Amino acid sequence: SAVISQKPSRDICQRGTSLTIQCQVDSQVTMMFWYRQQPGQSLTLIATANQGSEATYESGFVIDKFPISRPNLTFSTLTVSNMSPEDSSIYLCSVDTTRGGEAFFGQGTRLTVV
Amino acid sequence: AQSVSQHNHHVILSEAASLELGCNYSYGGTVNLFWYVQYPGQHLQLLLKYFSGDPLVKGIKGFEAEFIKSKFSFNLRKPSVQWSDTAEYFCAVNGNNRLAFGKGNQVVVIP
Numbered sequence: 290s291a292v293i294s295q296k297p298s299r300d301i302c303q304r305g306t307s308l309t310i311q312c313q314v315d316s317q318v319t320m321m322f323w324y325r326q327q328p329g330q331s332l333t334l335i336a337t338a339n340q341g342s343e344a345t346y347e348s349g350f351v352i353d354k355f356p357i358s359r360p361n362l363t364f365s366t367l368t369v370s371n372m373s374p375e376d377s378s379i380y381l382c383s384v385d386t387t388r389g390g391e392a393f394f395g396q397g398t399r400l401t402v403v
Numbered sequence: 404a405q406s407v408s409q410h411n412h413h414v415i416l417s418e419a420a421s422l423e424l425g426c427n428y429s430y431g432g433t434v435n436l437f438w439y440v441q442y443p444g445q446h447l448q449l450l451l452k453y454f455s456g457d458p459l460v461k462g463i464k465g466f467e468a469e470f471i472k473s474k475f476s477f478n479l480r481k482p483s484v485q486w487s488d489t490a491e492y493f494c495a496v497n498g499n500n501r502l503a504f505g506k507g508n509q510v511v512v513i514p
Contacts, residue, residue: 293446320500331407332493332504347501381447385500390435390454392495392502394447 291316291384295395297379302372302402309368312382317362320385323355326397327378335380339363372402405430405498409505417513418422418486422458423482424479424508426468428492436477436494438468463511464488 291314302308305401312321321338335355336344344357369376382395408427416422428434438450451462458470468470478492489512494505 324503329506330504331506334501334503352465383502383503390497391437391449391498393453394439396446 291318291386293382293384293393293394293395295382295398297398298396299399300401302381302400304373304402306372307368308372308400309366310380310382311364311388312395314384316386318384319362320387321359321365322383322385322392323365323367324383325378326381328398332381335367336342338367348386369400372400374402376400378400405434405496405501407494407496408503409494409508410459412506412508414508415513416484416510419483420512422433422479422481422484422488422510423491424494424510426428426477426479426505428475428496428503429475429496430475430496430498435474436468436470437476438453438479438498439460439493439495439504441493442467442490447498449491450479484510485514486514488512 291363294313296311323335324332328331334347335350338344338357338359340359358366379397379399381397383392384390405424406429435505436453439447440450440481442446451460453460453470461467495502
């Protein structure tokens with residue numbers, strides 16, 4: 290198993306600003322992911338955070354908007370850049386300890402852009 | 404690409420009633436299947452999973468799910484729900500090292 294700590298847990302931000310969300314895992318993991326859960330919607334994968342290389346983004350998500358860092362095997366950050374109200378969502382960090390197996394999730398960051 | 408469908412987004416039922424949540428997926432290859440649950444104010448946690456073997460899997464809190472390959476389905480069931488089962492339930496599929504989620508079922512159990 291894995292215990293994931295995410296912060297901040299929530300924030301209210303002005304449009305045009307950026308917010309960086311941190312994800313800390315209590316053990317070394319290979320696979321780390323960032324998801325977005327918009328109101329009434331499913332969880333959507335934003336990107337896979339790769340240690341030592343650029344993140345792999347899913348269709349519809351780009352590095353300029355959602356830059357990701359992964360400096361080591363226990364930590365990652367997601368930045369939501371130049372925010373607009375449409376970015377209001379819950380952002381979740383996830384890890385997969387067994388490649389294709391069970392995923393563990395942080396409690397999420399509830400972002401509101403005004 | 405893989406996708407997951409969940410119907411009846413809002414489900415309201417009384418304690419002791421039976422619950423069944425449908426999940427259908429589309430993916431051409433071998434998949435791992437999951438049901439996750441999110442209780443109010445808590446993070447997502449695994450309810451049960453299917454990788455291979457017996458298609459009827461049992462999870463925590465009396466939940467079970469049946470994988471029917473021919474129907475591309477992985478429906479979740481519980482014979483008798485409790486008030487504490489009030490939560491949002493997500494079906495998920497992993498076919499290429501990426502989890503794809505359904506839209507979820509918001510289940511409310513009335514005491």
